[in-house]
Amino acid sequence: MVLEIIVMVKQVPDSQEVVIDPVTMNLNRSLTRNVTNRADENALEAALRLKDSVGANVTVVSMGPPQAETTMIECLARGADRAILASDRFFGGADTYPTGLTLAATISKIGKFDIIIAGEETSDSSTGHVGPGVAEFLDIDQVTYTSKVEYKDGYVIAERELEDGTEVVKVPTPVLVTVLLNSNVPRRQTLRRKIDAIRKGFEVWDHDRIGLQPEWVGVRGSPTIVRRMRPIKERERAAKKIELSAVGDLVKELYEKNVLKLEVDS
Amino acid sequence: MAGIKPATPASKPEEYKNVFVYLETRDDRLLRPALEMIGVGKKIAEKVNEKLYCILLGGNIRDQAKEAVSYGCDVVLGAESPALATYRTLPYSHIIADFVKEEKPNIFLIPATRNGRDLASRIAVRCEAGVTADCTEIDVEQDTRILLANRPTYGESMLAEILCKRHRPQMATARPGIFPVPEKVKSAKGEIRIREISPDKAILKKEILEYRKKNVVDLTAAKVVVSGGMGLGKPDGFKLIQELADELGGVVGASRPAVDMGWISRDHQVGQTGQTVRPRLYVAVGISGKIQHIMGMKNSETILSINTDPNAEIFKYSDYVIVDDLYKAVPALIQEVRKYKSEKQVAPTEPS
Ligand SMILES: Cc1cc2nc3c(=O)[nH]c(=O)nc-3n(C[C@H](O)[C@H](O)[C@H](O)COP(=O)(O)OP(=O)(O)OC[C@H]3O[C@@H](n4cnc5c(N)ncnc54)[C@H](O)[C@@H]3O)c2cc1C
Numbered sequence: 147m148v149l150e151i152i153v154m155v156k157q158v159p160d161s162q163e164v165v166i167d168p169v170t171m172n173l174n175r176s177l178t179r180n181v182t183n184r185a186d187e188n189a190l191e192a193a194l195r196l197k198d199s200v201g202a203n204v205t206v207v208s209m210g211p212p213q214a215e216t217t218m219i220e221c222l223a224r225g226a227d228r229a230i231l232a233s234d235r236f237f238g239g240a241d242t243y244p245t246g247l248t249l250a251a252t253i254s255k256i257g258k259f260d261i262i263i264a265g266e267e268t269s270d271s272s273t274g275h276v277g278p279g280v281a282e283f284l285d286i287d288q289v290t291y292t293s294k295v296e297y298k299d300g301y302v303i304a305e306r307e308l309e310d311g312t313e314v315v316k317v318p319t320p321v322l323v324t325v326l327l328n329s330n331v332p333r334r335q336t337l338r339r340k341i342d343a344i345r346k347g348f349e350v351w352d353h354d355r356i357g358l359q360p361e362w363v364g365v366r367g368s369p370t371i372v373r374r375m376r377p378i379k380e381r382e383r384a385a386k387k388i389e390l391s392a393v394g395d396l397v398k399e400l401y402e403k404n405v406l407k408l409e410v411d412s
Numbered sequence: 413m414a415g416i417k418p419a420t421p422a423s424k425p426e427e428y429k430n431v432f433v434y435l436e437t438r439d440d441r442l443l444r445p446a447l448e449m450i451g452v453g454k455k456i457a458e459k460v461n462e463k464l465y466c467i468l469l470g471g472n473i474r475d476q477a478k479e480a481v482s483y484g485c486d487v488v489l490g491a492e493s494p495a496l497a498t499y500r501t502l503p504y505s506h507i508i509a510d511f512v513k514e515e516k517p518n519i520f521l522i523p524a525t526r527n528g529r530d531l532a533s534r535i536a537v538r539c540e541a542g543v544t545a546d547c548t549e550i551d552v553e554q555d556t557r558i559l560l561a562n563r564p565t566y567g568e569s570m571l572a573e574i575l576c577k578r579h580r581p582q583m584a585t586a587r588p589g590i591f592p593v594p595e596k597v598k599s600a601k602g603e604i605r606i607r608e609i610s611p612d613k614a615i616l617k618k619e620i621l622e623y624r625k626k627n628v629v630d631l632t633a634a635k636v637v638v639s640g641g642m643g644l645g646k647p648d649g650f651k652l653i654q655e656l657a658d659e660l661g662g663v664v665g666a667s668r669p670a671v672d673m674g675w676i677s678r679d680h681q682v683g684q685t686g687q688t689v690r691p692r693l694y695v696a697v698g699i700s701g702k703i704q705h706i707m708g709m710k711n712s713e714t715i716l717s718i719n720t721d722p723n724a725e726i727f728k729y730s731d732y733v734i735v736d737d738l739y740k741a742v743p744a745l746i747q748e749v750r751k752y753k754s755e756k757q758v759a760p761t762e763p764s
Contacts, residue, residue: 274545287617328668386733
């Protein structure tokens, strides 16, 4: 029996080159390049390593607009067996609730699964809420923020990194796991696999195919709304240039301005 | 309860009252983010004349319940059981969702720590509520009792104000290190309601095999933070950073890639996925100034950066810049600080 692993991925604007439209205060999508969320690449790699070690079928699932196809092909080219893009105009503008709902519904439509793996969070919304949301919709346990994931005899054994320590957990499948950014080095796509991936293609499922009502999803299914956006004004700082020869003066200035203090304080 | 279904709006939002905050603990001790939640929760509750309820789960929570009261909590809703001694997603989310259903809070705040986020989204889905993640400003509209949940977005360049108008409770997770810890008042009065609960075995299958506690440096309380980045070029670079930090009576911070390289442990990380610091002096050494790092240190009072690149982004956020090799600049700083101190004739400072 091979493991059925689902990997949740998202295509995001490249965080290195986000362009904000000064008039609408929204992301200028036409000027921003899209990439696969980096932590999701680590999620896929974690799945592929399980596939290498214990044998698994890896299905990639994403919710997004049609241009997410590049991400789907990329995942196949890295070694996923199947890719499904939940895409529908009704899905747009979703907050974390309908996003989780849509992904959970898609996954349950696929059928049996043992492990769902996602990245710790996406770089464009940074909530970390979608993975746990999916687990709740599917009524399964979860292990978040993992640096190491193993599978043995019906159990996932994983290491979770918390603020003040590492928690080693053992949990029976089915379970949802989220993996930390940079917790592994994703394998590269080979040209050969890429050609195969393009030939094989991926599936696109709409709300009807997944079994969702239009009013359940996207902006209509979202409990939260963005009322307004305002630019965060940063304090202007002088960036006063200090030559190496003037470091002594700087030290003196810092002490005199009480930025540094001679006595210990708390 | 779980199941694939949409979020139904609250039929009578006006029936939802009071503010819930979740008190995160470790080994039955209240964590600092828990205290931060009490502070912001209390402010909101008072603004709309409601009570602050603190949600506390654990193996042995009587003392922490009293402590929560001394920090300003009006009612502690607790669940106690040996099975709850360590945080686990399923029992915690099930019990807390039950508390929500019984008490119908209008607002529910949870720290945006790792376990806080692990929990918040489960509760939101379970209760069909709306949740805004990682807020840095939280307020409430007095007349409508609508939560104003503000979170940075687009690489911290914008602040989005997010509302949840029709669903209850209105949930938010709050970024640790942003909200102040309230004053402790020994004589404060509050009600403590602790239940002994034995959770269903079916939701206790996750086993915690081990907890390897790290020696944690609390960067958030430090007055001086000296951080090293990839510019150090090698793990040994942190020895130099440590030396400067010691000399300044401060602690060592790091950029994420330096942590990912294994040069220093994760608890030193500053930034979006690390700690948020606001010391009197932040020294950024060999750090380029990518937004995820900036997020964690931009509110420092004074910022000094050292970078060979005259166009380094970090300079935009700096009060003082040294455009030079850190392996020259940091020893020079250490030497000058020693010189200054010896002129003033004081003993070396201990890390604060
Ligand atoms: C989702 C997500 C979350 C993240 N969270 C965080 C986070 O919490 N914290 C964080 O820090 N990053 C985080 N990052 C990573 C972040 O985007 C940057 O990659 C990181 O901050 C860069 O680290 P750095 O400045 O040390 O390295 P680099 O960007 O490589 O910069 C090194 C700098 O050192 C300078 N330098 C080189 N040699 C010398 C020398 N001899 N003397 C002086 N200067 C020298 C260079 O000019 C350069 O500016 C996150 C990224 C993502 C996608």
